[in-house]
Amino acid sequence: MSSRLFTFAGGESGVWRIARTEAIVGKPIPQAARLDIVPGPVPRSHKAKWLLRGITSNERYVVRSESEQLLAKQPSLGRPEATCAALIPVRKNSSWWNLPQDERRQIFEEQSKHVHLGLQYLPAIARRLHHCRDLSENEPFDFLTWFEYAPSNETAFNELVAELRASPEWKYVDREVDIRLIREPA
Amino acid sequence: MSSRLFTFAGGESGVWRIARTEAIVGKPIPQAARLDIVPGPVPRSHKAKWLLRGITSNERYVVRSESEQLLAKQPSLGRPEATCAALIPVRKNSSWWNLPQDERRQIFEEQSKHVHLGLQYLPAIARRLHHCRDLSENEPFDFLTWFEYAPSNETAFNELVAELRASPEWKYVDREVDIRLIREPA
Numbered sequence: 001m002s003s004r005l006f007t008f009a010g011g012e013s014g015v016w017r018i019a020r021t022e023a024i025v026g027k028p029i030p031q032a033a034r035l036d037i038v039p040g041p042v043p044r045s046h047k048a049k050w051l052l053r054g055i056t057s058n059e060r061y062v063v064r065s066e067s068e069q070l071l072a073k074q075p076s077l078g079r080p081e082a083t084c085a086a087l088i089p090v091r092k093n094s095s096w097w098n099l100p101q102d103e104r105r106q107i108f109e110e111q112s113k114h115v116h117l118g119l120q121y122l123p124a125i126a127r128r129l130h131h132c133r134d135l136s137e138n139e140p141f142d143f144l145t146w147f148e149y150a151p152s153n154e155t156a157f158n159e160l161v162a163e164l165r166a167s168p169e170w171k172y173v174d175r176e177v178d179i180r181l182i183r184e185p186a
Numbered sequence: 187m188s189s190r191l192f193t194f195a196g197g198e199s200g201v202w203r204i205a206r207t208e209a210i211v212g213k214p215i216p217q218a219a220r221l222d223i224v225p226g227p228v229p230r231s232h233k234a235k236w237l238l239r240g241i242t243s244n245e246r247y248v249v250r251s252e253s254e255q256l257l258a259k260q261p262s263l264g265r266p267e268a269t270c271a272a273l274i275p276v277r278k279n280s281s282w283w284n285l286p287q288d289e290r291r292q293i294f295e296e297q298s299k300h301v302h303l304g305l306q307y308l309p310a311i312a313r314r315l316h317h318c319r320d321l322s323e324n325e326p327f328d329f330l331t332w333f334e335y336a337p338s339n340e341t342a343f344n345e346l347v348a349e350l351r352a353s354p355e356w357k358y359v360d361r362e363v364d365i366r367l368i369r370e371p372a
Contacts, residue, residue: 003323055320055322059286059287060246060287063289064286097244098244101245101287102249102250103249131320134241134317134321136321137189137190
């Protein structure tokens with residue numbers, strides 16, 4: 001069975017060089033030079049400036065038609081040309097989590113067009129979503145999203161992120177960090 | 187902040203005496219004499235025959251109207267007269283988890299009337315749902331549901347459980363254990 005749990009370790013090692021770490025809203029995270037992505041848990045002895053964990057899981061909002069469009073268009077991680085990446089940890093506030101399922105879906109898609117927007121940028125941008133909120137009681141973020149794209153698609157990626165940040169869904173985001181990376185084995 | 191994570195420890199201690207442990211489908215769990223419910227994680231040194239962990243989380247299927255009815259009718263845990271309890275760990279198969287959100291909701295409520303059935307038994311039966319699936323990669327169950335009721339409502343509780351087990355939703359259940367308990371401080 002392939003791993004569902006991933007640990008993102010910011011420190012001195014890893015094939016991804018951290019080019020920029022920006023706190024978009026809320027508390028920043030420490031600066032680090034490189035990112036190591038470890039399938040599974042990481043031993044406590046791991047030398048890192050920060051460790052963020054997340055687990056891939058079932059879909060929470062997409063309906064059948066959206067799921068099929070995503071499956072048909074989305075590329076896999078690890079494409080040779082995708083030498084740019086972004087790790088975007090996000091936390092939503094309790095107003096979001098206290099909403100019933102139908103109202104979260106309404107904000108996510110009917111108001112914010114989260115899937116519809118994302119589909120416009122496929123197959124350029126590969127993505128893996130990791131959930132953190134229910135790993136323990138006190139995770140620093142609710143989600144970690146990992147994106148990979150070619151340098152020629154960086155402008156498109158910035159557009160996508162800007163559109164999402166301007167959406168009604170993002171009114172519920174109370175912490176977000178934007179980490180940009182370049183694949184550059186040491 | 188009150189705890190979202192709970193550990194259910196089957197062993198020799200705890201105010202709940204285990205009256206019966208029955209594997210409904212799939213692998214059984216070891217017999218134990220008593221149940222201790224510990225808010226938060228449990229140290230590795232804890233003496234138990236089995237440990238099951240779960241975390242309370244946001245609602246996954248209920249819509250606003252259902253949520254409001256549940257809030258209005260559901261009793262809290264710990265009522266003095268509620269000396270009977272049940273702990274029902276459940277795991278669903280990958281066919282369930284691979285369904286998109288709208289189809290899981292459809293099976294959960296429109297086909298199986300999960301909330302509608304549960305509402306018929308309020309305020310007699312108190313309930314707390316704990317999620318396990320995303321605590322780690324290899325949890326033995328997806329959900330732990332804890333129920334409390336008075337002895338006079340045991341027949342009603344058995345009816346509720348039988349109705350749910352006969353529903354289309356339960357076709358996706360590949361492991362279920364039914365543990366019945368009586369509050370009886372040692």
